[in-house]
Amino acid sequence: MDTFKESQSTRSKILETALRLFSQRGYLGATTKEIAKEAGIAEVTLFRHFSSKERLFEEVLNTYSFLPALKGLLPEIVKIPYEDALIVIAKKFLETLNLRKEMIRIMHSEIHRYPEKIHRIYHSFMDELFKTLASYFNVMQKKGILREFDTEFGARAFLGMFFSYFNAQEFKMRKKYRNDDTDRTIKEYVNIFVRGTLK
Amino acid sequence: MDTFKESQSTRSKILETALRLFSQRGYLGATTKEIAKEAGIAEVTLFRHFSSKERLFEEVLNTYSFLPALKGLLPEIVKIPYEDALIVIAKKFLETLNLRKEMIRIMHSEIHRYPEKIHRIYHSFMDELFKTLASYFNVMQKKGILREFDTEFGARAFLGMFFSYFNAQEFKMRKKYRNDDTDRTIKEYVNIFVRGTLK
DNA sequence: TATGTTTGTTAGTAATTACTTACATTAGAT
DNA sequence: ATCTAATGTAAGTAATTACTAACAAACATA
Incomplete structure (x- = not known):
């Protein structure tokens, strides 16, 4: 053994x-x-x-394809204010991307070698995120807190902003994450998005 | 000769x-x-x-590093309504990304080989975009149309949404662009962003 | 102790790759 | 018609790479 x-x-x-x-x-x-x-x-x-x-x-x-990232968060975040919830989600999302940073780099650079497999991995990861976040938006709409908008597109827009931020860090760096910059970015992005979706 | x-x-x-x-x-x-x-x-x-x-x-x-993409657009878009302007910008941005699709793929996959050079190319391209868009936001703030927010972060948030959309297409596809999906995405993203930044 | 499994060492092979040398061919310019 | 610059053809080289074969050492278990 x-x-x-x-x-x-x-x-x-x-x-x-x-x-x-x-x-x-x-x-x-x-x-x-x-x-x-x-x-x-x-x-x-x-x-x-x-x-x-x-x-x-x-x-x-x-072995290193993605973890479920947000699903477990849902029960908690429905209880806290909208803006705070989005901050938690953004942080968790960026954290997950960081944990799987190597995989993301591989996916970017080897997409031509294994298009179908990498597509599947990307899909299974992002789709879960999109749907989880969209369902949170749905709940908030039913509560009358959010206005009417297509929640799936909303989820893509929200996570897309942060995915781009993450990729930009990857391009820019080797100088490691400066957390203040990240916090500032989260604050500003969330703020715009909150105003864009509130009733 | x-x-x-x-x-x-x-x-x-x-x-x-x-x-x-x-x-x-x-x-x-x-x-x-x-x-x-x-x-x-x-x-x-x-x-x-x-x-x-x-x-x-x-x-x-x-040879194929980026073109200036938005600078030339500024004089025209200050004259049209905010939401229409953002649609024009988003379209132009996605169009430019498409034109330089191969370069973007190379940059993603060879960032480890030429980090400083690729970083420079990325930087010179994106920074010009960010600053151009931010200065448009500044103009609109002075006109009293937009609320106060950090325009540089706003620009990053806006273009980031569409950059992620573009990258997702790259991951998902080989099935070529469906323009209706793109138009829909532009509409929804712009809508959220407009409400998020209007006074 | 005996045995089987996992690993290390050494040496090798066939294929590929970036790059070179030498020489012949083409075609435009004078 | 001749010269020159750009290109092609053919052959080859040195290095690297994925992968294998053969045998010995270490080690856990029975």
Whole structure:
């Protein structure tokens, strides 16, 4: 059983390292030799766990595809004021994007290699978010707090603003997140959106 | 002189093809052999025009870096109603993104290879847009049409919504743009934003 | 102790790739 | 007609890469 555990940890060491290197150098730029070296194992061990580099890549995509991000938040946020709720949602969303930063980079840079698979991952992640947020808007509309508007488009608009902000940070940086800038951005974006959707 | 013209067209054929292939397969995935073949020239000719693949890549980035997109629009849009102006801006913005679609894909997928250069290109493009739009908002605030808000953040929020929409299309598709969906999106986003910023 | 599983080491192979050299061909300019 | 610059053809090189084969070491379990 310890044998199995050892094998599992070797496997996950490879997966973690591969995620990082695919994200940093792209699929072709990350060599199996380097992945193995960085993972602290022999190259041949990599091929014993994953029959090919392609398979390893697929497993990375499967392993680190997205978490549900907002669903669990719903029960709490219906109780707090609208503007505060949006701030919580924006923060949680940006946090999730940060947690899966490497995956997002891989998806951007390898969309041409695996269009259908990456599309599926993106879809399953974003659609859940859109629908969760839209259903929150629906609740708020029924309460008479929000005016009438297409909640699905509203959700896309709201999360879209922050997704762009996140991508811009990715472009601009390597200088790490300055939280004050993030907080300011959240405040301003939410403010506009709140006024845009209140009754 | 015809000789020179011929040479120019060879050079641009190479650049065009390289843009396309770098965008489709990434820097490492696009081989000089294939670029030459697709451009209808001999591989050695490519190396006579560009001393290395790296240099070719740099020239592609330089050649197709962004156009000024909104600046020319300003004089006209100050005359038309706010909501119509935003629709025009959104359309023009999406149109520009579409024109430079390949460049955007390259920037996404090769940000790790040329971080400073790509950052510069992104910056020079987006900053001009942000500032142009912000200055439009300033004008509208002085006219008393818009409420007080930080116009730079407003501009980022507005364009961010549509940049995300554009990226989502890129992820989702290969099925080409459905204009009705785009028009609908523009309408809904603009509507929220208008209410969010009016006095 | 004996055994089976996982890993490391070493060496190698076939394919690909960026890039070069040498020489021939084309065609416009003088 | 001749010269020159741009291009093509053919052949090749050195480096890298994904992946394999063979054998030995380590280690857990029975």
